[in-house]
Structures are given as C-alpha cells and as structure tokens.
Amino acid sequence: MNMVNVKINGMPLSVPADYTILQAAKEAGIEIPTLCYLKDLNEIGACRMCVVEVKGARSLVASCVYPVNEGMEVFTNTPKVLKSRKMTLEMLLSVHNRSCLTCKRSGNCELQALCKELGVETADRFEGSMPDSTYDDSTLHLVRDNSKCILCRRCVAACANQHVAVIGPNSRGFDTHIGCMFEQPLGAVSCVSCGQCITACPTGALTERDQCGEVMEALADPEKYVVVQTAPAVRAALGESFGYPIDTNVEGKMVAALRRMGFDKVFDTNFGADLTIMEESHEFLERVKNGGVLPMITSCSPGWIKFCEHYYPELLPHLSTCKSPQQMTGAMVKTWFAQREGIDPSKIVVVSVMPCTAKKFEVKRDDMNAAGEEIADVDIAITTRELARLIQLYSLDFRKLPEEKFDDVMGEFTGAGVIFGATGGVMEAALRTAADVLEGRSVEEIEYKEIRGTEGFKEAVYHIAGMDVKVAVVSGLKNAAAILDRIKKGEADYHFIEIMCCPGGCVNGGGQPIQPASVWNFNNVKALRAKALYDEDQAMTLRKSHENSQIKKLYEEFLGEPGSHKAHELLHTSYVVRSRY
Amino acid sequence: MQKKISNLPFSGTPEQEEKLKAVIARHKNEKGSIMPCLQEAQEIYGYLPVEVQTMIAKGLEVPLEEVFGVSTFYSQFSLTPKGKYNVSVCLGTACYVKGAAAVLEQITKNLGIQPEECTADGLFSLTACRCIGACGLAPVMTINDEVYGRLVPEDVDGILEKYKSGNA
Structure with missing residues (x-):
C-alpha cells in the first residue's frame, strides 16, 4: 500500500495515500466531528462541521473529503477551527425546532450530541425568522418533520442509493427544503417504504410512524x-x-x-x-x-x-x-x-x-x-x-x-x-x-x-x-x-x-x-x-x-x-x- | 420565496411534444442535460408544468424529483404559465418608494391572481419583477412590451380594461 507521511497536531503519522484527513485523524485517536458525512453514501463536504486547518491552505478545509498528501500538516483543534464549528452549529440551531425534551431522537441525535461536544452554550445566538416547514405523515411507514431537518442530504443520498430518488432538495437559499416532486406528499409518489432515509437521518426529522x-x-x-x-x-x-x-x-x-x-x-x-x-x-x-x-x-x-x-x-x-x-x-x-x-x-x-x-x-x-x-x-x-x-x-x-x-x-x-x-x-x-x-x-x-x-x-x-x-x-x-x-x-x-x-x-x-x-x-x-x-x-x-x-x-x-x-x-x-x- | 405551482389544466399540443422530444434526444447523452432541456422546454411551452417535467425525466432517465429540484433552484424557470398579456410590476427600490406596492395590490384585486399566477382564461399573468431600468418613470409596469409609468393605483383598472376588451 502506498503510504504518505503527515503531521496531525504536530504528531507524525504514516497513513495510506488514499485516506482522507478524517480517516487519518481517526488513526491518531482524534474523532473529528461530522454531520453530513456518511461513508460511501454522502461524501459531499457540505455541512462544514469537520473543518480543520491545513498548513498553507487558504481557508479551512472539509476533512471528510480532503485527501491527505505527503508532508501535509493538519491542525484539528485550533481556536479558528473550534470557533468555526461552533458557529456552524449555532446557525443550524437558529432554524431548528428545538423540542428536544419530547423528540424521539433525544439521546440518539447527532445534532444534540455535537452541541454537547462542542460546548454550545446558547441555542438562540442567531434568532430570527424560521423557514416554513412541512410535516408529512402521508405514508403508512414514516413521518417527516422538516422543522427538525438540517439539510444534510443524508436521506436524499440513501434514497438515491436505493434507486428510488423520490426526495431531494427543492427551492434554494433560506427556502431550501427536502421534499418530493411538485411538493407532493411522500405518500403520493413512488416511495417504496424501505426507511433507509430514517436510519440515515442524524436528527428527528425522519421517524417511523409510531404504533406503540x-x-x-x-x-x-x-x-x-x-x-x-x-x-x-x-x-x-x-x-x-x-x-x-x-x-x-x-x-x-x-x-x-x-x-x-x-x-x-x-x-x-x-x-x-x-x-x-x-x-x-x-x-x-x-x-x-x-x-x-x-x-x-x-x-x-x-x-x-x-x-x-x-x-x-x-x-x-x-x-x-x-x-x-x-x-x-x-x-x-x-x-x-x-x-x-x-x-x-x-x-x-x-x-x-x-x-x-x-x-x-x-x-x-x-x-x-x-x-x-x-x-x-x-x-x-x-x-x-x-x-x-x-x-x-x-x-x-x-x-x-x-x-x-x-x-x-x-x-x-x-x-x-x-x-x-x-x-x-x-x-x-x-x-x-x-x-x-x-x-x-x-x-x-x-x-x-x-x-x-x-x-x-x-x-x-x-x-x-x-x-x-x-x-x-x-x-x-x-x-x-x-x-x-x-x-x-x-x-x-x-x-x-x-x-x-x-x-x-x-x-x-x-x-x-x-x-x-x-x-x-x-x-x-x-x-x-x-x-x-x-x-x-x-x-x-x-x-x-x-x-x-x-x-x-x-x-x-x-x-x-x-x-x-x-x-x-x-x-x-x-x-x-x-x-x- | 418558494415558486408557485400552477393548477391550471395542461394544454400542450402534439407539435410541442414533438419539439420537446427532439430536444431531449439531442441532449440525452450529455452530462448535465437537465438544465438545457428545461430551458428549451420553457421556450416551447412558456412554463414547466408537471407534464413537461415528467416527459423530461422519462426521456433523460433521471428522477423527476431531480428535475423538479433544478427547476425550483433557478429563478429563470417558471412553474406557472404566462398569459396572453404578462403584467410585470417593478418592485425595484425607486418604484417601491414611489408606491409600486399599492399599484401591485390594485392589480391583484382587479385580476384575482397573485404574482406568479395566471388567470383561468389564460389572458393575464402577473409578475413582480426587479428594476427594469426605467426609474425615471417610477413606479412602472410593463404589459408585454408596452411600458406604463408614473402610475397610481387609480390608473390600473382603466389600463387593464383596454386589454380585456381587446382595444389594446
């Protein structure tokens, strides 16, 4: 295997040449936080949670998709990195329905876990408008509550990987939301009910129809x-x-x-x-x-x-x-x-x-x-x-x-x-x-x-x-x-x-x-x-x-x-x- | 703002469908073929209803949701038909401070439609547009290629009446 030498937080490390920074850091015992990244499924570097500093790079890079190379020096814990991740999180929270006490995913929510990990102290630092969000319970198998959606696209990738692809991002900017063609409810399109979108979802936006x-x-x-x-x-x-x-x-x-x-x-x-x-x-x-x-x-x-x-x-x-x-x-x-x-x-x-x-x-x-x-x-x-x-x-x-x-x-x-x-x-x-x-x-x-x-x-x-x-x-x-x-x-x-x-x-x-x-x-x-x-x-x-x-x-x-x-x-x-x- | 979706019945002709099929065939094996197909389809039909987007999705063998996602991302695409007369009210800064909002409101009252909608008889559609560079005439609107300036809400009914009665 082709290996390259990198330094992570000053620590020298030899890793396979096809590794991303995220993978290399994992080998060094550092778990860089991620949100949109799902291995082999959703590798789009979109959420900016996994950013790190790379010596010589113009700006922070998304470690989940950034490949390592010989002599690379990476810093995962600088004040700049931590501040950026925290602010990303605070901005997500500003448009999030924060009803964690009653949310089915409470205790098993990746957004919630990150807030704790990154020491978010206030959830309303960026208070303002909330986007209109749909609540779709049109199918027998799941409920979509877009007020808890963070637009990570993991469900979209899971659906496309199933060759079904009935959900995707509609509109743009502040109005962007995950939905179906012509804003039809999920029950009206050719969804196969597999629920792979639910297990891909990091938050409570997608849950099974609860029949307890x-x-x-x-x-x-x-x-x-x-x-x-x-x-x-x-x-x-x-x-x-x-x-x-x-x-x-x-x-x-x-x-x-x-x-x-x-x-x-x-x-x-x-x-x-x-x-x-x-x-x-x-x-x-x-x-x-x-x-x-x-x-x-x-x-x-x-x-x-x-x-x-x-x-x-x-x-x-x-x-x-x-x-x-x-x-x-x-x-x-x-x-x-x-x-x-x-x-x-x-x-x-x-x-x-x-x-x-x-x-x-x-x-x-x-x-x-x-x-x-x-x-x-x-x-x-x-x-x-x-x-x-x-x-x-x-x-x-x-x-x-x-x-x-x-x-x-x-x-x-x-x-x-x-x-x-x-x-x-x-x-x-x-x-x-x-x-x-x-x-x-x-x-x-x-x-x-x-x-x-x-x-x-x-x-x-x-x-x-x-x-x-x-x-x-x-x-x-x-x-x-x-x-x-x-x-x-x-x-x-x-x-x-x-x-x-x-x-x-x-x-x-x-x-x-x-x-x-x-x-x-x-x-x-x-x-x-x-x-x-x-x-x-x-x-x-x-x-x-x-x-x-x-x-x-x-x-x-x-x-x-x-x-x-x-x-x-x-x-x-x-x-x-x-x-x- | 999210795009309005037309609920008026689709009235595409076989000729239009033939044209669209030719467009799809031309772009089918290109990378990023959804954009050019949507653009040319909008030229053919004037807008992009579900019937047209479904033809594109089937033809290109891509998910319909992907086509729809693209059509709602770019502001150049319209999901509602244009009427015989497209009324376009400028809401640019100059027009806005000179009272364009009141003019627009009077038009919506008169026609019974909101911006991005078309009347059921297909005669009028309404658009709220950005600066068209006629700030000296503010507030201004256009009906097709005709420009109307220095408007007050009281002008609206009379102007529209000309088009309704066919005297424009």
Whole structure:
C-alpha cells in the first residue's frame, strides 16, 4: 500500500495515500466531528462541521473529503477551527425546532450530541425568522418533520442509493427544503417504504410512524388475544438500544420482555420463514419442472416488492407468489392456531416486530386476509426501534431480564429460518431444502458460503441432483435494478434470485436501531449483525426448514402438501402494477 | 420565496411534444442535460408544468424529483404559465418608494391572481419583477412590451380594461 507521511497536531503519522484527513485523524485517536458525512453514501463536504486547518491552505478545509498528501500538516483543534464549528452549529440551531425534551431522537441525535461536544452554550445566538416547514405523515411507514431537518442530504443520498430518488432538495437559499416532486406528499409518489432515509437521518426529522400506542391499547383490552411474532434480524440489533455491542444476539431477553408486556403468545417469525422455504422451494421446483417463469425471485421483502411494482411491473411474473414470513406467520395464527385453540380469529390481534418499515405497508396490502375478508393476517407491524421504546414504556430493565424461549407451536424454528435476516440467507435456506428434496436424502454440506457476506451482488452455481442451479443474491435496490435490467435484456440466465430491499438485508433494515455516523463510518454494522445470526444457525441442531417438527405437523394436520390448494389460498398472494410518476 | 405551482389544466399540443422530444434526444447523452432541456422546454411551452417535467425525466432517465429540484433552484424557470398579456410590476427600490406596492395590490384585486399566477382564461399573468431600468418613470409596469409609468393605483383598472376588451 502506498503510504504518505503527515503531521496531525504536530504528531507524525504514516497513513495510506488514499485516506482522507478524517480517516487519518481517526488513526491518531482524534474523532473529528461530522454531520453530513456518511461513508460511501454522502461524501459531499457540505455541512462544514469537520473543518480543520491545513498548513498553507487558504481557508479551512472539509476533512471528510480532503485527501491527505505527503508532508501535509493538519491542525484539528485550533481556536479558528473550534470557533468555526461552533458557529456552524449555532446557525443550524437558529432554524431548528428545538423540542428536544419530547423528540424521539433525544439521546440518539447527532445534532444534540455535537452541541454537547462542542460546548454550545446558547441555542438562540442567531434568532430570527424560521423557514416554513412541512410535516408529512402521508405514508403508512414514516413521518417527516422538516422543522427538525438540517439539510444534510443524508436521506436524499440513501434514497438515491436505493434507486428510488423520490426526495431531494427543492427551492434554494433560506427556502431550501427536502421534499418530493411538485411538493407532493411522500405518500403520493413512488416511495417504496424501505426507511433507509430514517436510519440515515442524524436528527428527528425522519421517524417511523409510531404504533406503540396501538400495541398498548390491544394489550390492555381483555377481549383481545394478542400474539406477537419477531423477525430474525430483530434479535441481532435490539441489544444496541440497551448498550450491548453490535453483534449481540438478545433473543432470550427479547422473548422475556415481550412475555412481561402481556402478550398471550410469543411466536417467532422464523417459524414463518421455515414455512416460506417449504412453499417457495416447492414453487421453484415446480417452475423448473413445468417450464414456469425463470429466474424466480424471492418475495420476502416488501420494500423490494413495492419497488418491483412501481419500477419494473413487467417483471412481476418472476416474483414468487409466496407471502412473506411475517404474513405467513400471521395467516397461520389466525387459521391453524385459532382453530386448534378454539379462538375466534376476529378476537386475535397479531403484532409483528420487524427490522423493517415497509412491513407497515405490507400488512395493509390487499390479498393478505387468510382468515376472512375483514381479518388481516397481521394487524400491527412495529419496528425494532418501537419495541425498544415499548420496553422502556413498560419499565422493563432489559439487561436484568432472564433468557426465555419462544412459546410452543409457532416458536419452533431451524437455523434456516434464522439466517433469513441476512442477505443470502433466504437463498441458502431454500437450497438446503431443495437439495434434500432433489437428492432424496439428507445432504450434509449445508453451508453455502459463496452467497454469504454483505456485498450487494453475489452469484454461484450449485450442482444439485445432476442439475446446475445458477443463483444470484442481491441486496440494495440499486443492485436489484442492475440485475433486473439484465433480466429484461435476456442477459441473466439464473434459475433463482434472492432480492432484499435494504443493503445487507434485513439486519440493516430501515426499522433497526440507529447507529450514529461516527459508528457507521468506521464499522461494518451490517456484517456484525449478520454474524450474530450465522452464529445462532451454526449452533443449532436443526438447520433445515423441512426438519422443523411443527412445520411437519402443520402440513399433516392442516395444509396437506406444500403447494396444495389450501396452502395456495392461505400462504400465497398477488401483486399489482403501480405507476412510477 | 418558494415558486408557485400552477393548477391550471395542461394544454400542450402534439407539435410541442414533438419539439420537446427532439430536444431531449439531442441532449440525452450529455452530462448535465437537465438544465438545457428545461430551458428549451420553457421556450416551447412558456412554463414547466408537471407534464413537461415528467416527459423530461422519462426521456433523460433521471428522477423527476431531480428535475423538479433544478427547476425550483433557478429563478429563470417558471412553474406557472404566462398569459396572453404578462403584467410585470417593478418592485425595484425607486418604484417601491414611489408606491409600486399599492399599484401591485390594485392589480391583484382587479385580476384575482397573485404574482406568479395566471388567470383561468389564460389572458393575464402577473409578475413582480426587479428594476427594469426605467426609474425615471417610477413606479412602472410593463404589459408585454408596452411600458406604463408614473402610475397610481387609480390608473390600473382603466389600463387593464383596454386589454380585456381587446382595444389594446
């Protein structure tokens, strides 16, 4: 590696030649504050928070985008630098809705943290006009409050990185604001609900639509039988809200917390994931056998589904018709489970805890009513962040909770279900089952390592029962768009493709705990969370979906065979064409 | 000031669309093609409604929000149509101190529209402009190429009436 010698605050240092000053300073133990900078995503040097003095430079430079060079002398803490950063901050505060006491991001707000760090003493040094700001709650999944927006463009970059690009800066100068085309509300444009903008936001300008109140109401209603299910990726990140390191799996404590909140049953969406694999691998084998539409593409990720409906409607026949694990779990709670326990399904409330904001949209989709016209498969979808909030609202001391197990029946799951939360996991789980079915035996090599890892695009060919199965694994909608363009041109001869909406898969979903840029820029958060899931899978005895004894029972007692008429009616769905403009 | 967005129905013709398509084709593979397309589209249509911006976004394969962002950043772009007669009231310093605000107010009352808007019949549009260099005549307004100076609010109704009755 090409190295250069620099001096930071008089301290000599040798760093790779392609480093920025920000990166070099980090190596020297100096954390230069940033606000607009998100590594690989938003490198625009716009907010001026990270300015430093460089010997010989005419003015202060933005260290996040300024490359180092041989002999460079940098000063990060001079009075000039500190004064400039503080004034930038004070000017941002002058047009900021400073309702920190009631703000959802209080305690986890990068603007608030900087005020403390930089010793801002007064928030109203530059009092004057406030810009008009919109409050947009037109979607099912998020709320935009521009009175808390600092115009850092991180959400805009996240949206563009998803190939969606429905938000951007409108107008200019004092009137500049983040909005949609022709000032339409977000609900009126082709937003896919992924929530990547929320996790990119440093302040409280973007938050998930909070449904904690609805959950609490259901729990307090003695007439209701309230069931909760949790997605695999939630356990890999929830701990971050309670001070655990990023790769901690808090499954046991999470179950204990949910039970203490008063849910009648604590089920695992992993059960639905195993069920999805049964149906999806069956559908795949049928398509291969009968000359159906290939490549078949997974349908677990509602942000991806909505993206396909808006942007590539002509490719909808490639989508598996399987409902997502969330919807399958809900459907089975309100049919099979309700029947077994003799509970009226209209009295059951299914709450799902998801790493995802698009799940809030998914629960309201048509054709998601297995138990009857008026009965939704899932009633309320909350995010990992909302669960953390509920745990606080119920005054539970999370770190002191015991480790508990999910409830019987739909609490059993295999390692295949667990890895759904990471990109490549669904494909690996499907291959584990498809290989056994095709080979007619229990195949022992079950780790498909070529399709693991957080890269946005992976492909492999697996030799199964005399057939070469060509698969691709894609995460992030920019990568999805690239492969879809290839399918359209007839250049993608895959059999099976897994597409996840969020970069890195569900572990990096838009509903996960928000890590500040200071953590994000210097750690692979996606990989750390994914590791927690692969570790759990590896430690399990049952690692193939079809080995789940409750799934076997479900088919014996209720559904018949995978792909049966009844399975189709209850576990499969349909898609609609949506417009892009 | 944020730009007004017209809610009048779009009345583009097939000929205009052909012209715009040719413009888009000409600029499609250039870097920074949104600006020239918007400029030429405004020459064709007189303004940049959502229908026109959507054609540009589709044609250039760029997000519509990006096109809209550019069109709201530069003051040369208008999102409201110009009427047959564009009334432009100078609010430069000299005109302003000589009472242009009252003149403007009388025009908005008479026409029932605000600056940056167009009447529903397409006859008048109204602009509040900066100094046009006729300070000796302050306060001043122009209607298309005609200049009216030393105005008082009482002049307004009579002048507009000429255009309404077709006697201008």
